[in-house]
Amino acid sequence: MFETLKPAAPDGILALMSLYRDDPRAGKIDLGVGVYRDESGGTPVMRAVREAERRLHESQATKTYLGLAGDVAFNGLMIGLVFGGDADRARLRAAQTPGGTGALRMLADLIRLARPDATVWAPDPTWPNHLPILRAAGLKIASFPYYDAATGITFDAAIESLKGAAAGDVVLLHGCCHNPTGADLSLDQWAALADFMAGRGLVPFVDIAYQGFGQGLDEDAAGLRLMAGKAPEMLVAASCSKNFSVYRDRAGAAILLGRDAAQADTAFSQLLGVGRGIWSMPPDHAAACVRIVLEDAALRADWQAELEAVRTRMLDLRRDFAEALRRASNSDRFDFIAGQRGMFSRLGLTQEQVRRLRDEHGVYIVGDSRFNVAGLPGDRLDELAARVVSVLA
Ligand SMILES: Cc1ncc(COP(=O)(O)O)c(C=O)c1O
Structure with missing residues (x-):
């Protein structure tokens, strides 16, 4: 029966992840995948969740x-x-x-x-x-x-x-x-x-x-x-x-x-x-x-505090990236990034510009120019902004 099937279209984001993995360039930047990243590039287990796992492990008597x-x-x-x-x-x-x-x-x-x-x-x-x-x-x-x-x-x-x-x-x-x-x-x-x-x-x-x-x-x-x-x-x-x-x-x-x-x-x-x-x-x-x-009131408060730190970190990155792009482009074209919310925005680039960003500069964003705010490298924003602006021409 499987002979009736054609291969499914590849998932764009998963394909991007494997391209990134295989890219040998040291300065490559992954802004594609949709998971939160902390400043070291990891996606840690939250403190309160880890404690909840410990309690669950100790107290769970059945898995019925x-x-x-x-x-x-x-x-x-x-x-x-x-x-x-x-x-x-x-x-x-x-x-x-x-x-x-x-x-x-x-x-x-x-x-x-x-x-x-x-x-x-x-x-x-x-x-x-x-x-x-x-x-x-x-x-x-x-x-x-x-x-x-x-x-x-x-x-x-x-x-x-x-x-x-x-x-x-x-x-x-x-x-x-x-x-x-x-x-x-x-x-x-x-x-x-x-x-x-x-x-x-x-x-x-x-x-x-x-x-x-x-x-x-x-x-x-x-x-x-x-x-x-x-x-x-x-x-x-x-x-x-x-x-x-x-x-x-x-x-x-x-x-x-x-x-x-x-x-x-x-x-x-x-x-x-x-x-x-x-x-x-x-x-x-x-x-x-x-x-x-x-x-649990204490665990809930700790979870909220950690979530709040995640949220404000992304807001800071949005503000800093918009400022870096303002300096690099000498325009307010990217100011909208600071005012938007959550883990994603679109740079507003064409597919060709997205491709050039990846091929020429090792910057990986999704084809519609969506980038993951949490993946922005806080210490390299000017360098990243320069790469973005260079594909605009
Ligand atoms: C808009 C939106 N809805 C739903 C989901 C589903 O998330 P999950 O099934 O991983 O909980 C996602 C995940 O990326 C999302 O971006």
Whole structure:
């Protein structure tokens, strides 16, 4: 049967990683891969997570199944983390998932079950994996314009485009730290969008994969919370990969908001059925660690302090890189980098300039000119800025 298959298209970022690995140049710089890096280039286990692992190791007496929703205490804590103290818990239900990707897929399958004809409207650009996940669930996809390199967020054009959506369609939004642009909606824009969507019966589907990486834990969820206050129904895919640095252990949550408790229960029962048909039960380890951290006041405070240091380090790098580019280019062309948030921005280069940056200068960024802010070498920013400016000509 395999003779019917053609090789899958290679993953652009993984291909970039292997090109980087094979590049013998000493001064090469990797700004491609999407994981947080500290100043030594590593992605350490966070202190509080390490302590939680130790406690788990000492206290865990069994590895028997937890159930379809995974760790119920973790799920409750994730609702609190994402929706805050005022969360309307009577209408909210959460299931533990393997990472944010698992949550996206589970919720996409739920949309397909609930409204097989719904179109999911995704921002253009968006995280490249969004589209294959939605497609794999058999959903129709449309896009709305989100960002323009010259002018920033194209809010009016987005609204104009979404006027073409039918009641019951779903709109995919990034909770914060938009990947790949780093350009987030203002709270006024969230409010206007929430009113527009509620008025037209459009269902928000918010992907929040970088909570705590942008403006702060609560600030990063403020738009989503505002939306939840106005939306009768809503879907949220939350990831712990970045903010707890548990990438490979796979923890996240699929959260749904129903019109009332009874509807939430019904939808949740279907959501669990979806999980049953994919992975049956989610993996436990990282979610258990996240639960231990969030339940313990001291561990939680230490986690928040470490996350805050990660966040402010990226802000400093953004500011310093924008300044280095200003000096090198003698222009304000790259000033936007300082004002954007999260782990990514786009330099606004053509594919040819991206290629030259890699081939001539050993600087690796993604083809759409997305770079990982956390990978910026703090002590070589002027040198890096000079390399970027040299490919502009
Ligand atoms: C926008 C966005 N959503 C979701 C994810 C999924 O993360 P994970 O499945 O690793 O938790 C990512 C990871 O890069 C992302 O950038």
